[in-house]
Amino acid sequence: PSWSEVFFTGCADGVFAGAMTGAEDGLGALGDTLLRVMVTWPIGIFLAFAVIIQMDGVANGSTIRWHRALGQAWRRALPLLGCLGVYALAVALTFGTVLTFAGLVLRQFILDLPDALLTVVAGLAGMAVSLVALVPLVVLFIYWCLALPLVASEGLGAIRALRKSWRLVRGNWWRTLVIVSVAGFIVFAVASLAGIAGMLLVAACEGGLGVRGAVVLFNAVGGTLTTPLFLAVLLAVLNDLSQDRP
Template sequence: MSDGPSPERPPGWSADQPPPYGAPPASPWTAPGSGPQPVSYGQPYGDQPPPPPPYGARQQPPPPPHGAQPHQTLPPPPGYGHQQHGQQYGQQYGHQPPPQHLRPGIIPLRPLGLGDILDGSIKFIRSNPKAILGISALGAALAAVPVAIATAVLNGQVTSLSRDPESVSSGGVITTLVAGYSGILISLVVSFVVTTVLTGILTRILGRSVFGGKITPGEAWNLVKGRIGALFGVVVLVGLVMLAPVVPIVGLFALLVANTSSPQDAFGLIGLGLLMILLYAVYALFFNTRFAFAAPIVVLEGRGPVEAMKRSWRLVSGDFWRVLGILLLTGILAYLVSSVLSVPFSLASSLLGVTGSDGVGVIALSAVLLAIGSTLAAMIVYPFQAAVAGLLYADRRMRSEAFDLVLQTAAIEQQRQGWVHSSADELWHPSNAARS
């Protein structure tokens, strides 16, 4: 039953009949903000929002803004999406470029890699070339001159013998050989002394270079001269350890040679000799690696020879194979550099002895060429090898004793002061080690 028109119902509406012109259903692509509004008096039924979808039904994607293409992918809003989320995550949880380590001198003050050690060794030479190359050249010349003279005399004697064998007396040959090998022996002794002293001076310069400071050879000598006795003690003790198996091996080999009578025994003796050489090489590499830090410990920590060797053994124990590999690589690089620098002078000296006369002038010129080649090679090789040993020692202390924290603290204080004080040398003392 109808009650007549009502302000809530349009004219002509009845409950038995739907409205003749119902509004179309709302478009699913209505732009945000322009969707269906709440029903108010006077709106037709069709303007009401559609009922919500059943639970679990798949909903339509949100409509694009006005003017966008139907298949256009819209950019995510700010603060949403993988890139923005990654940036916020990185800023919040530390995914940023790693901080730069302190590097006031030739190395970064953190545990060192192989590249750091080799680069630091080259920077060590370049940081103070006049002092480092100058003192190295002086030491190399003192060691090279005697052996150069002896080698030149021997080359001259061999040349004379090849040209006129009958004119050379046996007494002259013996005298020449004795003089030549005496010169080589003297050169070995001088080289032993010079290399030991040079190692101490270069190590002291290296200790200051880690902090970016410079020191003259005279100042380094004043700091090192009190440790020269301990340095010689270390070198002698390590040399005795290296030579310990040589005497019994040589004695046993001589005994076997004396009792060899058949070709089969000779072949067996050669194989045994090669095996002994191989075993001795392993022995020498092992102990040379174990005692590689003894000289830097004597200079920088002020320890005695035996204590320095024990401490070197303990430091190497934590990373033996790595230390051995770096020392072997350093030896190969030093040999290659030495060969490149010295071989041309050696060839020139040999050619001069073959093509020239056997006079004193030729012998002197040949000796000068040999001395120049040896000095030029040693003045580069000496500081490079000393720097590698010193930086390896510093690296092992950083890794086993957290010594890098001590160096970093000191470097920050020195940067604040604006200069490197001589007290930086005291930081290498064992009292600054966590475990000595």
């Protein structure tokens, strides 16, 4: 896709994120963050899905305009939602199972601790539970990381895409993990720098409409630089593994 089209997707994501800033006065910091994530996350996923369709078209020698890519993404929204639903179910089941088991173990002795230690132990237990739950989730994510590119490029249904992603990654899990982790780290670093720049600007200028607009622009630029990179990596991994296992 052209840089103007990619920039459009990044700006659109940033505009929707900035539209929620008016809720900051009435909500706490955590509630405001969760609200923005709930609204912008589906929009960001949908726009990223359209970018995958554009990139796949370029890889196959055709140029797909952004409005056609959005139309194709909309027509494939049900498989997209199906994959996201499976991801959400996996997260809920994993954390639910770990939390239930940890609760049964901890309640045997944690209630007898002094109040001074109760908070510390509870915090450490929460960190341990999160780390334990992340292990199977990382394994599943790597096995299923090609599902969305498969839905976008081959028009597969959710279950078929998840199964094919698992089959392609099987035997190449560690290599896929390293590639996706490096790409994810670059995305995280660039997005973090953009976010830090925005926060410093807000702190220096004490808010204001112009400053908020600049923060939206910072976030849009960060998304413009990072989203195509990560999606291109996923498509490259899909192409590489598909040649080994057509």
